[in-house]
Amino acid sequence: MRKPFIGGNWKMNTDSKAAVQLAKDVAQKCAGLLDKVDVSVCPPFVYLASVKNAIGSAKLGLGAQNVYFEAKGAFTGEISCSMLKDLGCKDVIIGHSERRHVIGESNELINKKLIAAIDAGLLPIFCVGELIEERKAGKTDSVVKEQIQKGLAGITVEKAKAITIAYEPVWAIGTGLTATPQQAQDVHLMIRQLIADMYNKEFAAQIRIQYGGSANAGNAAVLMSQPDVDGLLVGGASLKADDFAAMIKAAAEAKK
Numbered sequence: 246m247r248k249p250f251i252g253g254n255w256k257m258n259t260d261s262k263a264a265v266q267l268a269k270d271v272a273q274k275c276a277g278l279l280d281k282v283d284v285s286v287c288p289p290f291v292y293l294a295s296v297k298n299a300i301g302s303a304k305l306g307l308g309a310q311n312v313y314f315e316a317k318g319a320f321t322g323e324i325s326c327s328m329l330k331d332l333g334c335k336d337v338i339i340g341h342s343e344r345r346h347v348i349g350e351s352n353e354l355i356n357k358k359l360i361a362a363i364d365a366g367l368l369p370i371f372c373v374g375e376l377i378e379e380r381k382a383g384k385t386d387s388v389v390k391e392q393i394q395k396g397l398a399g400i401t402v403e404k405a406k407a408i409t410i411a412y413e414p415v416w417a418i419g420t421g422l423t424a425t426p427q428q429a430q431d432v433h434l435m436i437r438q439l440i441a442d443m444y445n446k447e448f449a450a451q452i453r454i455q456y457g458g459s460a461n462a463g464n465a466a467v468l469m470s471q472p473d474v475d476g477l478l479v480g481g482a483s484l485k486a487d488d489f490a491a492m493i494k495a496a497a498e499a500k501k
């Protein structure tokens with residue numbers, strides 16, 4: 246049985262006060278659920294330390310939204326894996342569609358980041374997903390396959406065990422247009438079969454695959470009821486502690 250995993254991707258939102266308050270509220274509202282569901286919050290880099298402090302001894306995980314693959318040196322504006330570890334991060338989101346499509350990250354760069362993060366002992370949330378034109382052209386499976394094959398190039402099964410995959414159709418992110426539960430399930434199953442082909446069936450049965458893209462308190466239960474949906478990567482709704490807690494509860498219920 247795969248333990249559900251819900252991530253809150255705060256993106257470029259909150260300020261120092263709001264970030265601390267949100268972390269405290271989430272920790273308090275989901276306290277009783279953390280044995281059943283893994284939960285991580287991913288604030289902007291600059292608030293990681295204060296959010297870690299606010300979380301205190303709660304079992305809530307801390308994640309970053311991005312990382313650079315080099316260990317140190319002249320990389321102005323970048324943040325290394327060891328810096329994230331130093332601040333108490335457990336997870337790191339890699340290859341988010343906003344980094345792919347707004348900032349211009351390639352599959353090759355994402356592969357380097359995944360390798361560096363795993364080697365540093367971080368747990369990557371590796372994001373993949375198609376654009377609306379690609380879905381309309383029937384290319385969803387081939388786009389997602391290419392992202393996964395190139396992203397995981399050279400990563401052994403032992404190392405890949407650190408990874409959670411997040412399927413996030415780009416057309417569903419921040420748009421209010423959620424994939425239907427069946428659309429999500431179809432791609433998640435395709436991903437699991439691909440992982441079985443690339444690695445083996447046992448690992449494919451273990452790896453967690455989150456859905457992301459306008460997931461909210463209203464649709465979390467039906468998305469989580471799909472057999473291959475193991476969690477959610479939540480943007481907008483993770484900024485409201487009540488909504489986020491309701492989604493965590495829905496995940497616990499759906500997989501009991």
Ligand code: PGA
Pocket residue numbers: 254413417418419420421457458459460478479480481482
């Ligand atoms: P959204 O974002 O929930 O606001 O659509 C999801 C994500 O980008 O991870």
